[in-house]
Amino acid sequence: MTVRVLLVDDQPLVRTALRMVITDAPDIEVVGEAASGDEAVRRCAELRPDVVVMDIRMPGMDGIEATRRITSGPSPAHVVVLTTFDDDDYVYGALRAGAAGFLVKDMALDDILTAIRVVASGDGLLAPSVTRRLIREFAERPTAGPPRAATVEGITDREREVLTLVGRGLSNTEIAEELCLSVATAKTYLTRLLAKLNARDRVQLVILAYETGLVPTER
Numbered sequence: 001m002t003v004r005v006l007l008v009d010d011q012p013l014v015r016t017a018l019r020m021v022i023t024d025a026p027d028i029e030v031v032g033e034a035a036s037g038d039e040a041v042r043r044c045a046e047l048r049p050d051v052v053v054m055d056i057r058m059p060g061m062d063g064i065e066a067t068r069r070i071t072s073g074p075s076p077a078h079v080v081v082l083t084t085f086d087d088d089d090y091v092y093g094a095l096r097a098g099a100a101g102f103l104v105k106d107m108a109l110d111d112i113l114t115a116i117r118v119v120a121s122g123d124g125l126l127a128p129s130v131t132r133r134l135i136r137e138f139a140e141r142p143t144a145g146p147p148r149a150a151t152v153e154g155i156t157d158r159e160r161e162v163l164t165l166v167g168r169g170l171s172n173t174e175i176a177e178e179l180c181l182s183v184a185t186a187k188t189y190l191t192r193l194l195a196k197l198n199a200r201d202r203v204q205l206v207i208l209a210y211e212t213g214l215v216p217t218e219r
Helices: 012-023 037-047 063-071 091-097 109-120 128-140 157-167 172-179 183-196 202-211
Strands: 003-008 028-034 051-055 078-083 101-104
Touching: 003 012, 003 037, 003 109, 012 028, 012 109, 028 037, 028 109, 037 051, 037 063, 051 063, 051 109, 063 078, 063 091, 078 091, 078 109, 091 202, 101 109, 157 172, 157 183, 157 202, 172 183, 183 202
Parallel strands: 003 028, 003 051, 051 078, 078 101
Antiparallel strands: none
């Protein structure tokens, strides 16, 4: 099955570089490009891609608002934020808007392709080396609010363990190994957590794990 991708960035050179990388992958196809958030929303409605690789800082509608509109639409695509990481303070808002993960512009080419495949499969892109830092900083921001212990009520002790490991950035395979479960069982626990906690995806579970103190933030 080919993953259909829309590239969104106001810099033509960035879009060209990404297109060149993706062209070599037999299972991923670039179906369109957009240079602004407004254009991204329109192109998504026209092309209905599986994944949108979304820049944040663009003239007019930024990537956060575009992400919110795309993920809340009638045929939502999976959005991966494209950020320079160190100087992009808006990535937290993008996660809240429904982004399934993010890419860093200087990451390895193979990692970019892997990220697109992971998000297309319905999983969140939660590389521990990057995501843990982002979520930790998000949790420490005043806008994140105080811990909401009530939001994790109604789950079992095992589900709480799984949620904690998700918050630490572990994959389903790593969670299964940590808890001596099969990968299928780990996925079942994850599905139950998404339903019980009314979370959109894995990224929201990570945020919740930090906000509720299951994964302590380092200060």
